[in-house]
Amino acid sequence: MEKENLKPASVFKYFKEICQVPRPSKHEEKMTAFLKAFGKTHHLETMVDEVGNVLIKKPASKGKENLKTVILQSHMDMVCDCLKGVEHDFYNDPIETEIDGEWLKAKGTTLGSDNGIGDATELAILADDSIEHGPIECLFTVDEETGLTGAFALKDGFMNGDFLINLDSEEEGILYIGCAGGIDSVGEYTYKEVKLPEGYFSFKVEIKGLKGGHSGDDINKGRGNAIKIINRFLTQLMKKYGDEFYLCEIDGGKLHNAIPPSAHAVFALPEDEKHEVRVALNLFAADIENELHLVEPDMEIILGSTDQQKTAIDRETTANVLKAIYAMPHGVFAMSKEIKGLVETSTNLASIKMIENHTIKIATSQRSSIVSARDNIAQMVRTVMDLSGAKVTHGDGYPGWNPNTNSEILHLAVDSYKRLFDVEPKVAAIHAGLECGLFLTKYPKLDMISFGPTLINVHTPFERMNIPSVEKFWKHLLDVLAHIPAKE
Numbered sequence: 001m002e003k004e005n006l007k008p009a010s011v012f013k014y015f016k017e018i019c020q021v022p023r024p025s026k027h028e029e030k031m032t033a034f035l036k037a038f039g040k041t042h043h044l045e046t047m048v049d050e051v052g053n054v055l056i057k058k059p060a061s062k063g064k065e066n067l068k069t070v071i072l073q074s075h076m077d078m079v080c081d082c083l084k085g086v087e088h089d090f091y092n093d094p095i096e097t098e099i100d101g102e103w104l105k106a107k108g109t110t111l112g113s114d115n116g117i118g119d120a121t122e123l124a125i126l127a128d129d130s131i132e133h134g135p136i137e138c139l140f141t142v143d144e145e146t147g148l149t150g151a152f153a154l155k156d157g158f159m160n161g162d163f164l165i166n167l168d169s170e171e172e173g174i175l176y177i178g179c180a181g182g183i184d185s186v187g188e189y190t191y192k193e194v195k196l197p198e199g200y201f202s203f204k205v206e207i208k209g210l211k212g213g214h215s216g217d218d219i220n221k222g223r224g225n226a227i228k229i230i231n232r233f234l235t236q237l238m239k240k241y242g243d244e245f246y247l248c249e250i251d252g253g254k255l256h257n258a259i260p261p262s263a264h265a266v267f268a269l270p271e272d273e274k275h276e277v278r279v280a281l282n283l284f285a286a287d288i289e290n291e292l293h294l295v296e297p298d299m300e301i302i303l304g305s306t307d308q309q310k311t312a313i314d315r316e317t318t319a320n321v322l323k324a325i326y327a328m329p330h331g332v333f334a335m336s337k338e339i340k341g342l343v344e345t346s347t348n349l350a351s352i353k354m355i356e357n358h359t360i361k362i363a364t365s366q367r368s369s370i371v372s373a374r375d376n377i378a379q380m381v382r383t384v385m386d387l388s389g390a391k392v393t394h395g396d397g398y399p400g401w402n403p404n405t406n407s408e409i410l411h412l413a414v415d416s417y418k419r420l421f422d423v424e425p426k427v428a429a430i431h432a433g434l435e436c437g438l439f440l441t442k443y444p445k446l447d448m449i450s451f452g453p454t455l456i457n458v459h460t461p462f463e464r465m466n467i468p469s470v471e472k473f474w475k476h477l478l479d480v481l482a483h484i485p486a487k488e
Contacts, residue, residue, distance in 0.1 A: 008124065015113075022093065036054065051142055053150045061131070095110075141154070144168075163447050174426045177427060182368075184364070194312055205234075205267070209262075210259075229288055246318075257348070453469040454466035
């Protein structure tokens, strides 16, 4: 399978162009300019709002002017991450892609198919006048991945449609009609620097090679959390050595919506304990590998020396942070009572960083399809951090999208899929967050569904897009557009 022969050709053409446009979350200026230029080239009405959301309108095909208006929606930004040792400037460098069997992937970085393939699909439809459809509006939002800023800022009247099809789902053959809401909870600890005693040796322990993954889609897969694992080892050392143990540095995770795949810590103990520490690490690693070998076959736990440290975090803060991480819930908290197999409520221990002003910052995120349950798990996380002396803050949060099984666009999409592929599509809700819940707060009469091609390992450098699923997704979307009903 060659890149030049990928089908549908127009979709992959625009995906290739989008991969040349840097678009980290909160820095989508180049993508906005790209979309504006596209609209101008194709003589389509193009609007940009105050935060950078772009709306491109396309008139109906001849004879279909009386059909209901469809809004196609995707987001511009992408999660930016790369493998250790890979140098990539996401603010300036293009994404380099390669084919691996039936999968398209990037060379050592996130691919950006979330949601670049949705963007490319919209552009392919806008550019092709042979496609039959009623009035179309294509909405491209900013900053979906880190704050849903574009959806939050969307103003009433910016778009005007009867149906909205969100193109930000990741499993072909599934029509999504609901999603979880979410909120971020952050704790900050202020520490004092203390001088290490003479005769101490500095160690560095690393956890790497974990799968990580999306904190919504992958939270129920039992994957390891690198911060939890490294904290478990540090806690063992603190318990064994007491006041002789000093924590000098701790770091893990990057993104609030990703399960942390790696972490490291630097600690110090008396030099004559070097052998005992290595023995302890070997025993610990054997235990963790025994627990996680089926889900984390590539995990590595490494102990090595590092530059000799002169200072450390004070003991009280060290104890507070390690105890908080140990007690912090992570993973699935409750399953849906209405939809079999759907996670209802979860929490993700996402990152720990040492930042300016002698501050240790722990970032977490909570999700639930029920607002009260979301707030309850957030309060649980807050309580752990409160009890350990942290200053705790919460993000604004965003609402979920309640399923509507009587949706007109849903029934139309189901009929279309059966007609095309002679099989019933699955109808489901998703534990990940979509912008649809926020759209309903501004446009309560919108009838919405979400579907897309198959993507795996999004938000990680192992992200892949299934090439054959893109063609099925494309055929399905075009058939749905061709069968939109007339206005009443």
